[in-house]
Amino acid sequence: MNFRRITTAILVLVCMAGIAESKEAEPVAPNVDLKTGAISVPENYTKWATLGTWAHAKTEGEPGSKEYHVVYTQPETIEYHQKHGQYPDGAVLVKELLNTETMMMTTGSAVSHATTLKGWFVLVRDTKGRYKNSKLWGDGWGWSLFNAPDSKKTVSTDYQENCLACHLPARDLAGPNVHEDDKWIYTLGYPVLRKK
Ligand code: HEC
Numbered sequence: 001m002n003f004r005r006i007t008t009a010i011l012v013l014v015c016m017a018g019i020a021e022s023k024e025a026e027p028v029a030p031n032v033d034l035k036t037g038a039i040s041v042p043e044n045y046t047k048w049a050t051l052g053t054w055a056h057a058k059t060e061g062e063p064g065s066k067e068y069h070v071v072y073t074q075p076e077t078i079e080y081h082q083k084h085g086q087y088p089d090g091a092v093l094v095k096e097l098l099n100t101e102t103m104m105m106t107t108g109s110a111v112s113h114a115t116t117l118k119g120w121f122v123l124v125r126d127t128k129g130r131y132k133n134s135k136l137w138g139d140g141w142g143w144s145l146f147n148a149p150d151s152k153k154t155v156s157t158d159y160q161e162n163c164l165a166c167h168l169p170a171r172d173l174a175g176p177n178v179h180e181d182d183k184w185i186y187t188l189g190y191p192v193l194r195k196k
Pocket of ligand 1: 162
């Protein structure tokens with residue numbers, strides 16, 4: 001009896017240690033290599049929720065959109081943001097760049113729809129300052145660009161040079177109560193995130 005109890009206790013301890021260890025060894029998000037911090041496009045992101053779409057108008061006075069940017073995230077990220085007003089550690093934002101075609105349809109004279117995929121911009125929220133030596137991580141996020149169809153190879157090399165300047169205007173668009181790191185994100189385009 002005693003022996004059985006002791007054996008059970010040892011087993012429980014071993015399991016707990018195992019869980020603690022596997023937790024420790026988890027990457028910030030499934031699309032991040034734990035050791036190097038290399039980011040890829042998450043495999044299942046099209047099954048996630050869409051946060052919003054940016055429609056880029058054609059120039060030269062033509063009607064319709066020339067490109068769509070569709071942003072996806074995990075459903076948990078939406079829930080967390082609605083509750084706490086900020087992005088959780090491990091939140092992944094995937095922005096798809098899509099070509100378009102515009103045609104006359106029964107709903108209107110110039111209706112645009114998405115056609116082929118050009119590439120992806122990916123951001124991973126990092127509240128802990130991981131990968132300090134990587135030029136793809138910093139200011140609270142991991143930053144990466146991919147050209148379709150290669151969803152594994154990051155083509156950007158330095159987020160400070162490749163990304164930050166273009167995301168500066170987001171900081172002015174963000175409200176004063178927004179977390180400093182979240183100010184880099186164009187959250188105004190994602191009404192679904194607003195606090196409930
Ligand atoms: C030419 C300017 C520009 C550059 C360069 C740029 N971004 Fe953006 N990014 C934007 C704008 C503006 C939006 C929102 C509107 C849109 O997509 O048209 C956006 C949106 C995003 C989004 C969706 C989340 C959000 O902030 O709304 C991701 C993800 C993203 N960018 C990642 C990146 C990464 C990673 C890099 C660098 C590799 C980068 N961007 C470089 C301008 C830029």
